[in-house]
Amino acid sequence: MSVRFSQADTDGGFVIQRYEPGCIVVNERVFRGSFIVSPHQLVPQWRPRQIAELTAEDLAPALDLSPQILLLGTGRLQVFPRRGHLTSLLPRDIGLEIMDTGAACRTYNILMSEGRRVAAALIML
Numbered sequence: 001m002s003v004r005f006s007q008a009d010t011d012g013g014f015v016i017q018r019y020e021p022g023c024i025v026v027n028e029r030v031f032r033g034s035f036i037v038s039p040h041q042l043v044p045q046w047r048p049r050q051i052a053e054l055t056a057e058d059l060a061p062a063l064d065l066s067p068q069i070l071l072l073g074t075g076r077l078q079v080f081p082r083r084g085h086l087t088s089l090l091p092r093d094i095g096l097e098i099m100d101t102g103a104a105c106r107t108y109n110i111l112m113s114e115g116r117r118v119a120a121a122l123i124m125l
Helices: 056-063 083-092 101-113
Strands: 016-020 023-026 029-031 035-038 041-043 069-074 095-099 118-123
Touching: 016 101, 056 069, 056 083, 056 118, 069 101, 095 101, 101 118
Parallel strands: 069 095, 069 118
Antiparallel strands: 016 023, 023 029, 035 041, 035 118
């Protein structure tokens, strides 16, 4: 299933324009592996390929973007990572939403368009 966002305006920052299994397009750039996106920054090669590979250290590049909200896209299905991997968010007062990657793409665009400080760490569908 491919989802295309018809009115994506890329002038205001990094917008997810399309996603489908194995491919996410951000501002005309195609990603085929895990990455992190925020309105003003991209981390193009994020290490975990599956949620089972996620470590606490893997979240550091997303946290370095100083988001108010961190979306964790866990692939085709919503899967919760080990609880200990998320403890680094607590002292930073960062909201965390864990969802499948398609939902994370949609939610990212909404929050980004509202001017929120959001980052999405996306594991490929």
